[in-house]
Amino acid sequence: xxxxxxxxxxxxxxxxxxxxxxxxxxxxxxxxxxxxxxxxxxxxxxxxxxxxxxxxxxxxxxxxxxxxxxxxxxxxxxxxxxxxxxxxxxxxxxxxxxxxxxxxxxxxxxxxxxxxxxxxxxxxxxxxxxxxxxxxx
Numbered sequence: 437x438x439x440x441x442x443x444x445x446x447x448x449x450x451x452x453x454x455x456x457x458x459x460x461x462x463x464x465x466x467x468x469x470x471x472x473x474x475x476x477x478x479x480x481x482x483x484x485x486x487x488x489x490x491x492x493x494x495x496x497x498x499x500x501x502x503x504x505x506x507x508x509x510x511x512x513x514x515x516x517x518x519x520x521x522x523x524x525x526x527x528x529x530x531x532x533x534x535x536x537x538x539x540x541x542x543x544x545x546x547x548x549x550x551x552x553x554x555x556x557x558x559x560x561x562x563x564x565x566x567x568x569x570x571x572x573x
Contacts, residue, residue, distance in 0.1 A: 439568035443536045446512045450539055453509055456502045460495060467491045513537065522570050528563035531556065 437445075467488060517537060523529040527549075534540045534548065546556045 440564050443516065443532070443564075443567070446509065446516055447536055447539060449505060449509050449512065453502060453505045456498055456505065460498050460502070463491055463495050463498070467495070519567060519570055523563065523566045525562075525566065527559060528566050531559050531563045532567060535560065 520529055520532045520537070523532065530549065531545065534545045542553055542556060546553050549556070
């Protein structure tokens with residue numbers, strides 16, 4: 437896998453973890469919205485209790501996925517962070533850090549570094565070459 441693909445994979449894994457966390461928050465809010473009345477209609481597989489059980493099971497499954505993804509993400513980010521730290525040019529290193537470790541948009545990086553988008557993309561291309569020139573992991 438080339439450097440750009442490796443960095444992109446870590447970037448999207450981080451976004452995937454965020455999306456799963458948002459889904460968990462949504463499911464948890466649904467669980468609190470389910471009435472817990474003791475009426476006969478709320479019992480059984482079609483009632484509130486059955487819906488709550490299904491939501492709890494779904495939350496547990498997603499939490500397990502998130503834990504695994506976070507472990508993989510942290511390991512990959514640690515390796516990427518070490519490799520980025522070895523890039524000699526501080527401008528290139530900063531572009532890689534802000535894009536792939538901080539997951540900032542091109543616009544955020546551009547305005548933060550007070551440079552144009554076109555120049556930022558050129559620096560990014562150079563940064564990728566410098567990153568790839570280092571032996572990974």
